[in-house]
Amino acid sequence: MHASKKIVVTGGAGYIGAHTVVELMNAGYEVVVIDNLVNSDMTLITGIEKITGKKINFHKGDCRDKTFLTNLFRTESIAGVMHFAALKAVGESVQKPLEYHENNISSLITVLQVMREQKVKDFIFSSSCTVYGQPDNIPVDEHAPFKKAESPYGLTKQICEQILEDVYKTGFRIISLRYFNPIGAHPSALIGEMPIGTPNNLVPYITQTAAGWRDKLIVFGNDYNTPDGSCVRDFIHVVDLAEAHVKALAWLQATKTTALYEVFNVGTGNGVSVLQLVNAFIRKTGAKLPFRIGPRRPGDVEKVYANPEKINRMMNWKPRYTPEDALVHAWAWQQKLSR
Ligand code: NAD
Ligand code: UFG
Numbered sequence: 013m014h015a016s017k018k019i020v021v022t023g024g025a026g027y028i029g030a031h032t033v034v035e036l037m038n039a040g041y042e043v044v045v046i047d048n049l050v051n052s053d054m055t056l057i058t059g060i061e062k063i064t065g066k067k068i069n070f071h072k073g074d075c076r077d078k079t080f081l082t083n084l085f086r087t088e089s090i091a092g093v094m095h096f097a098a099l100k101a102v103g104e105s106v107q108k109p110l111e112y113h114e115n116n117i118s119s120l121i122t123v124l125q126v127m128r129e130q131k132v133k134d135f136i137f138s139s140s141c142t143v144y145g146q147p148d149n150i151p152v153d154e155h156a157p158f159k160k161a162e163s164p165y166g167l168t169k170q171i172c173e174q175i176l177e178d179v180y181k182t183g184f185r186i187i188s189l190r191y192f193n194p195i196g197a198h199p200s201a202l203i204g205e206m207p208i209g210t211p212n213n214l215v216p217y218i219t220q221t222a223a224g225w226r227d228k229l230i231v232f233g234n235d236y237n238t239p240d241g242s243c244v245r246d247f248i249h250v251v252d253l254a255e256a257h258v259k260a261l262a263w264l265q266a267t268k269t270t271a272l273y274e275v276f277n278v279g280t281g282n283g284v285s286v287l288q289l290v291n292a293f294i295r296k297t298g299a300k301l302p303f304r305i306g307p308r309r310p311g312d313v314e315k316v317y318a319n320p321e322k323i324n325r326m327m328n329w330k331p332r333y334t335p336e337d338a339l340v341h342a343w344a345w346q347q348k349l350s351r
Contacts (some may be wrong), residue, residue, distance in 0.1 A: 018042040018088055019261065022075050022123065023096030025049060027205045028138065028194055030056035031254040032094060034203070037064045039258045044088055046081075047097065048074040051208060059203035075119035078126060085130040092134030092264070094257060095123055098168070101212055102142075102311065105165035116168035117175070124179055134264050136257060139173055139188040141246070141279070141316055142166040150283070151319035154190070154275050162311045173275070180273035187260045192246035192279030192318050194253050196338025197345035204345030205250075214286060215247075215339070219346035222299040229301060231286055233308035236315070242286035244315035246279035249333035249341070253278055259327040279318025280331050289335060296336050297343045 019036055023029040024045030033043050037060075045057065045068055057068050069088075073080040075097045098116045099105065105112040120137075127135065143166065144152050145159025161167035173188050180186045195215040197204030210226075211217045221229045234241035256278045294301050323329045333341075 018044060018090050020044045020046060020084075020090050020093045021096065022046045022093065022119070023098065025052040025054065025057055025070070026096060027056075028191070028250060028253060029094070029096035030060055030203050031198060031250045032096070032257045033060050033068070034063050034198065035251070035254040035258045036261075037066060039262075043069065044084070044090070045070045046073055046075065046084070048072065051099070052206070055206060056203045059198075062202050063198065063200055076115070076122050078122050081122065081126040082129065085126055085132065090130070090132050092136070092261060093123060093127060093132060094136045094261070095120065096138045098138065100165065102163045102165045103212055105163050109164035112164045112168055117171055120172050120175060124184070127184070128182070133183060133185050134261070135184055135186045136260055136264070137172065137176060137186065137188045139190045139275070140166070140169045141190050141192045141277070141318065143170050143173060143190060144316065146313040147316060150315060151281060151317050152277070153319040154277055154322055162313075177273055180271055183271050185264050185267070185269065185271065186273045187264060188273075188275045189256060189260060189278050190275060191253060192248050192277070192316070194250045195247045195335065195342060196249045196251065196333070197341045198251060199341055201341070201344040201348045204342060206349070214289065215342050218290065218293050218301060219342050221303070222293070222297070222301045222343070223346050223350045225350075227302065229290065229303035230306035231290065231303055232306055232312060234287070234305045235308070238285055238315055240285050240287045243312055244283040244285050244317065246282065246317035247284055247289065247335040247338065248278065248280050248331060249335070249338040252331040252333055255332075256323065256327070256329050259329045263327050276323040276327070277318040277320050278323060279320050281318055281320045283315060283317035284335055289339070292336050293339045293343070296340050299343065
């Protein structure tokens with residue numbers, strides 16, 4: 013057992029990181045948050061403090077700044093790292109491939125270098141189902157091969173996973189969690205997703221349209237080979253995803269193996285179409301949601317959902333919430349933002 017329960021969370025001021033900080037604190041961990049606020053501000057940190065009633069140990073800084081990280085790791089006794097910090101907008105990555113590669117890959121390498129020097133071994137990485145592209149078999153399991161990445165963003169996730177596969181052999185204990193489509197917000201409505209500018213993702217676009225911030229939702233395509241013609245995804249509540257991180261960490265800390273690398277899908281196992289999600293939002297919230305069918309969005313995969321059997325079995329993790337719950341929580345959060 014580790015003497016220290018202090019966990020560094022990089023990117024902890026962002027959407028998934030912030031929800032995970034809450035669950036880590038609920039589970040009794042001490043958390044040190046690092047974020048350079050390139051895609052966030054202090055709103056979610058304040059929200060976490062309200063939910064937990066505790067002050068957050070927050071350090072503004074960049075994961076590519078080795079001196080900053082080294083000083084931090086020297087002054088705190090760190091048991092492990094959860095690495096969320098990355099740039100994540102698929103479309104923007106096509107415009108700015110160098111920025112994406114530089115930020116996402118240099119951040120990973122610098123964090124690992126400092127961990128090695130400071131003898132911290134336990135590491136959890138935010139990966140994505142994007143590494144699969146359009147898989148040949150659905151539900152997709154962890155053995156499916158990487159397909160050619162659809163975007164520079166997707167390529168950074170594939171490269172980062174390959175780096176981790178090399179590096180663990182030198183004495184790291186590493187888990188990559190391949191998230192499917194995280195949606196929703198904390199049930200308290202004190203933290204949630206805060207996209208800067210026009211949202212790319214479906215659920216913030218839905219909630220902003222229903223709130224009157226946007227005119228109309230465009231459903232990108234209804235001519236796919238799916239039951240209702242719209243794309244199919246595996247929508248997972250962000251709090252369930254946060255809990256998967258806590259389970260993964262506990263699992264890592266309980267194992268005695270000195271070097272390991274494991275990859276887990278984190279999804280519900282259920283495919284839900286875009287139109288099903290849109291209709292569920294209208295039904296569950298009673299809100300008005302103007303939408304129309306538009307053309308396909310380039311780069312979208314037709315359907316993908318997880319085989320989550322590995323994480324179910326090895327970590328005893330199962331989602332507690334439905335996509336409908338996530339929509340209700342996202343709507344409550346949106347209404348708070350709109351006030
Ligand atoms: P987010 O943008 O809300 O959070 C990422 C945080 O990292 C932001 O607060 C940003 O300011 C910070 N950051 C970025 N570069 C940094 C750097 N160099 N140093 C310090 N901080 C830095 O994104 P999110 O949705 O919470 O995503 C978290 C992680 O999960 C990312 O790695 C993302 O690629 C991955 N992921 C997200 C999704 C999704 O749909 N949201 C799906 C799969 C994987
Ligand atoms: N969609 C719409 N209208 C919108 C926004 C989205 O119809 O305004 C549709 C998309 O076409 C897609 C579905 O809703 O069919 C989900 O789209 P998102 O952008 O919310 O999510 P993606 O599945 O495209 O992307 C997510 C993550 C990425 C990750 C990718 C891997 O956001 O980080 O999964 O497939 F790379």
